[in-house]
Amino acid sequence: MKAIAAKDEAALALLYDRYRVILFGLLMRILNSREEAEDVLQEVFLQVWRKAGDFDEERGRPFTWLVTLGRSRGIDRLRTLSARERVVEAGAREASEDVSDAATDAFKSEQRGLITNALAQLPDDQKRPIMLAYFEGLSQSEIATRLGAPLGTVKTRMRTGLMKLRELLAGKAESFGF
Amino acid sequence: MVHDDYKEMIPARALSALDAAEERALNEHLDNCSECRRELAEWETTAAALAIAADPAEPSPRVREQILNEIRNDRSAAQVVPFRSASRNIWSSFGSLGAIAAVVVFVVLLIGLAVQWRQNRVVKDELARSQEFLQLVTTPGAKVMELRGTDLGADATAKLAYDKAGHAMLMADKLPTVPQGKAYQLWFIVGKNPPMPGKTFVPDKEGKGMLKDQVPATAIDSAIFAITMEPAQGVDAPTGPIYLRSSEIN
Numbered sequence: 001m002k003a004i005a006a007k008d009e010a011a012l013a014l015l016y017d018r019y020r021v022i023l024f025g026l027l028m029r030i031l032n033s034r035e036e037a038e039d040v041l042q043e044v045f046l047q048v049w050r051k052a053g054d055f056d057e058e059r060g061r062p063f064t065w066l067v068t069l070g071r072s073r074g075i076d077r078l079r080t081l082s083a084r085e086r087v088v089e090a091g092a093r094e095a096s097e098d099v100s101d102a103a104t105d106a107f108k109s110e111q112r113g114l115i116t117n118a119l120a121q122l123p124d125d126q127k128r129p130i131m132l133a134y135f136e137g138l139s140q141s142e143i144a145t146r147l148g149a150p151l152g153t154v155k156t157r158m159r160t161g162l163m164k165l166r167e168l169l170a171g172k173a174e175s176f177g178f
Numbered sequence: 179m180v181h182d183d184y185k186e187m188i189p190a191r192a193l194s195a196l197d198a199a200e201e202r203a204l205n206e207h208l209d210n211c212s213e214c215r216r217e218l219a220e221w222e223t224t225a226a227a228l229a230i231a232a233d234p235a236e237p238s239p240r241v242r243e244q245i246l247n248e249i250r251n252d253r254s255a256a257q258v259v260p261f262r263s264a265s266r267n268i269w270s271s272f273g274s275l276g277a278i279a280a281v282v283v284f285v286v287l288l289i290g291l292a293v294q295w296r297q298n299r300v301v302k303d304e305l306a307r308s309q310e311f312l313q314l315v316t317t318p319g320a321k322v323m324e325l326r327g328t329d330l331g332a333d334a335t336a337k338l339a340y341d342k343a344g345h346a347m348l349m350a351d352k353l354p355t356v357p358q359g360k361a362y363q364l365w366f367i368v369g370k371n372p373p374m375p376g377k378t379f380v381p382d383k384e385g386k387g388m389l390k391d392q393v394p395a396t397a398i399d400s401a402i403f404a405i406t407m408e409p410a411q412g413v414d415a416p417t418g419p420i421y422l423r424s425s426e427i428n
Contacts, residue, residue: 009249010337010349013315013322016242021234029232038241045245049252060219060226067226075194115230133195134228140195155190162189166224 001062004052012049019063023070029135030074031081040077044070075137118168126161129154179203184214192221239318246316307388311349317341323403323424330354331421334385338364338403338424344393353385353421356407363408364389365416366397373404378412 003011023044027037047069055065119127132138132146140158144151184207190196191204208215315322319342327334333352340346348364356362364376374394381387393401405422 009246009312010315010322010339012249013242013246013320013339014324014337016245017322020237020242022229022232024237025232025234026229028235034238037235038237041237042241042245042248046248049245049249060223064219064223064226067229068222071229072194112230112234115227118227119231129195130193130228133190133193134225135232137194139197140190141197143195158193158195159186159189162193162221162224165227166221169224169227 001052001055001057001065004049005055007049012045015048015062015066016045019066023066026067026070027074030071030078030137036077036081037074040070040073044073047073071134078137114169118165121168122161122164126157126164129158130161130165133158179207181207181211181214184208184211185217188214188218189221191218192225243316243318246312250312250316304386307349311337311339311347314339314341314345314347325350325403325405325422325424327352327422328420330419334422336387336405336422340393340398342398344395344398346391346393348379348387348389348391350379350381350387350389350405350422351385353381353387353405355383355385356380359410360407360418361410361412362387362405362421363412363416363418364391365404365406366394367402367404368397368400373416375412375414378408378410380410 004015020041024037024041027040028034031037031040044066048066055062060068122130128147129140129143132143133140138146140154141151143149143158144154147154149157184204187196187200187204191201194201196204208218314320320339323338323340325336325338325348331353334350334354335352336348336350338346338348350362353362361378361380363378365373366376367373374397376391377389379387379389401424403424404416404420406416406420407418408416
């Protein structure tokens with residue numbers, strides 16, 4: 001990040017090469033449109049280029065900053081698109097799963113397995129509020145409405161699920177390259 | 179609300195799932211509570227892991243090109259320095275300072291110009307190399323690998339860019355100087371096969387070095403790159419210690 005803040009283009013290219021598959025996968029999941037996801041991906045890296053000096057390494061690793069920024073931009077875009085305007089490309093989902101060999105190499109199934117296994121260990125009623133918040137950007141009130149559950153219950157389940165997830169991932173952050 | 183109430187809200191804040199009023203209240207508390215800020219950073223790390231639960235996907239190569247083109251435009255715009263005209267005319271001082279002073283000024287100017295010309299040449303060379311490197315990086319399908327210093331070259335760093343055809347360019351910095359008769363040599367390592375030799379280079383006194391080479395076809399997709407110190411003419415198999423090696427990204 002220091003190199004990017006010092007305007008080292010190659011450092012940004014390296015960051016892009018390292019994280020594009022994860023970030024684009026996240027944006028595809030949020031937006032379900034290659035066109036929108038690619039547009040936001042570009043915005044994210046341009047923001048990284050312009051704001052890398054704001055990165056505070058005491059507040060987390062570059063991965064966390066990048067993903068938090070990417071998700072936030074993705075959710076913002078999602079909110080600005082009406083359901084009608086959303087370009088849901090037929091086959092977008094299939095395209096998103098068509099990962100190149102290089103991308104597969106860069107994304108070891110072992111690492112992905114850690115998070116999917118951890119999520120699989122959460123009861124569905126704890127996992128759903130977390131997934132709705134993370135991938136659809138819904139607030140706790142909106143989740144309560146969507147699930148037809150009391151707000152207090154949603155809050156408790158979300159918190160319990162996240163605490164369990166943190167326990168399951170404890171000590172594994174390094175292996176993610178976070 | 180008290181501290182513990184805010185603390186309970188932090189996990190949901192890491193998912194940006196708080197309702198607007200709650201988020202505003204928590205944000206105010208965060209401004210004054212370092213403990214909660216630390217805790218939020220921890221929860222954000224947990225939340226970021228969820229990104230990996232999404233199916234990985236490959237964006238079009240066009241996105242990479244567009245990003246790099248855009249930042250190059252940014253840089254060009256930032257580097258445009260307005261040309262300043264001289265604030266006074268040096269020649270006008272001849273009359274007032276007299277012949278001796280004029281000669282001194284003239285000689286000093288000449289020396290200054292010579293130094294500047296030399297510095298400009300170095301800067302121009304470096305700029306040309308950087309542009310060439312950038313051109314390679316922006317080629318569709320190009321890869322950039324970062325090489326990091328081992329214990330022997332702890333401060334050293336290098337970037338190796340190469341395109342799909344294997345045209346490669348290495349730019350190294352802060353390498354230790356090499357003794358007479360020695361040079362750094364690039365190696366391509368694929369799996370457990372013997373390292374394949376690349377070219378040699380000698381860095382300047384600041385430890386900067388540049389090398390153009392051809393990545394062997396078998397190494398384009400999955401190679402580790404290393405730099406050792408070897409006899410200046412290069413060797414077929416590494417004999418010296420490793421100073422730099424590519425990080426195994428994943």
